[in-house]
Amino acid sequence: MNKLTLRRLVLAALFAALTCAATAALHIPSPIGGYFNLGDAVILIGAFLLTPVWAAVAGGVGAALADVLLGFALYAPATFVIKFLTALTAAFLLRTQKKRPLLGAALGAVAGELVMAAGYFFYEWALYGLAGGTEGLLTTNLPQAAVSAAVAILLFFVLDRAHVTGQFGGGISHEG
Numbered sequence: 001m002n003k004l005t006l007r008r009l010v011l012a013a014l015f016a017a018l019t020c021a022a023t024a025a026l027h028i029p030s031p032i033g034g035y036f037n038l039g040d041a042v043i044l045i046g047a048f049l050l051t052p053v054w055a056a057v058a059g060g061v062g063a064a065l066a067d068v069l070l071g072f073a074l075y076a077p078a079t080f081v082i083k084f085l086t087a088l089t090a091a092f093l094l095r096t097q098k099k100r101p102l103l104g105a106a107l108g109a110v111a112g113e114l115v116m117a118a119g120y121f122f123y124e125w126a127l128y129g130l131a132g133g134t135e136g137l138l139t140t141n142l143p144q145a146a147v148s149a150a151v152a153i154l155l156f157f158v159l160d161r162a163h164v165t166g167q168f169g170g171g172i173s174h175e176g
Helices: 003-025 039-049 052-069 073-094 101-161
Strands: 027-029 035-037
Touching: 003 027, 003 035, 003 039, 003 052, 035 101, 039 052, 039 073, 039 101, 052 073, 073 101
Parallel strands: none
Antiparallel strands: 027 035
């Protein structure tokens, strides 16, 4: 394993652990059995700093592990896929705006969180019916998406202005 691959693996493991910790540290139960958390903000920051695939793996693993640790193992397989796609979407959209990274981060965060909300809507629809999917979407997933996207965009702005975003080997750096 070369030095760059080892560095990316370690950073992905760090973001998986941070995602799990952020998810578990503040989780507010949802009326239908899920929970509101801030793990998505960490997933989005990982998507902005790591390579797309490493960010996606870190987000999926960290969030699914939190589900298992918090007693929501039924959600863990869906969470892995949904958070993987959330991070992948955010990472790719950030990279479409190399000259305007804040715009890319905003587009990525919003689109990634829409993927998250839609993913859980369909999963909860399958588990609880249309009413359950809609309730989860409105009471938990859309509010979580809005807060997580706002937090991630703000953190990206701060990290980008501090010229930190290009130092992780996967994000883009803002010149100026």
